[in-house]
Amino acid sequence: MTPAAHIIKNQLTRAGNSACLVTGAGRSLPFFCTLQQTWRKNKSNFTDRQTPIGRVDKDFYLYIGPFDRNILELPEDTVLETGDRSYYFIKREAVCMGGQLLYYTGVMKRLQEGSYEVDNGSGDAGTGEAAG
Incomplete structure (x- = not known):
């Protein structure tokens, strides 16, 4: 891997949050990543809305x-x-420079407490219990 990718990983360790990825096969070992709420960039497109079946x-x-x-x-x-x-x-991408992988990025949505369906727009939804 490139030195730049290692620099980014080291900075994530210093400034990021500890996280685990959970799949049907189990939990990953903890690693560091960042999550930034996007409403700070454009509030008008990200306001909650009440509907007849809920928020x-x-x-x-x-x-x-x-x-x-x-x-x-x-x-x-x-x-x-x-x-x-x-x-x-919701969306996942690899970020590369000069054909070399630097880091991964994505758009995420927070799970609410209780039952949920993971609907990432693909048409396939998984079900489970959110961590509480």
Whole structure:
């Protein structure tokens, strides 16, 4: 891997949050990543809205993770747990420079307490219990 990828990973260790990826096969070892709420960039597009069946939560988060945690190969219903909160991926991408992988990024949505369905727009939804 490039020196730049290692520098980014080291900075995630210094400034990021400890997290685990949870799939049907189990939990990953803890690693460091960052999550930033996107409403700070454009509030008007991310306000909650009440509907007849409940509240539509539009809290989206930008994920940045290290080069050695390939989120592109994870199942669609993968959950990221950090502290007492859980998130699922809406979109995932690899960030490369000069053909070399630097880090992974994605858009995530926070899971609400209780039952949930992971709906990432693919048409396949997984079910489970959110961490509480």
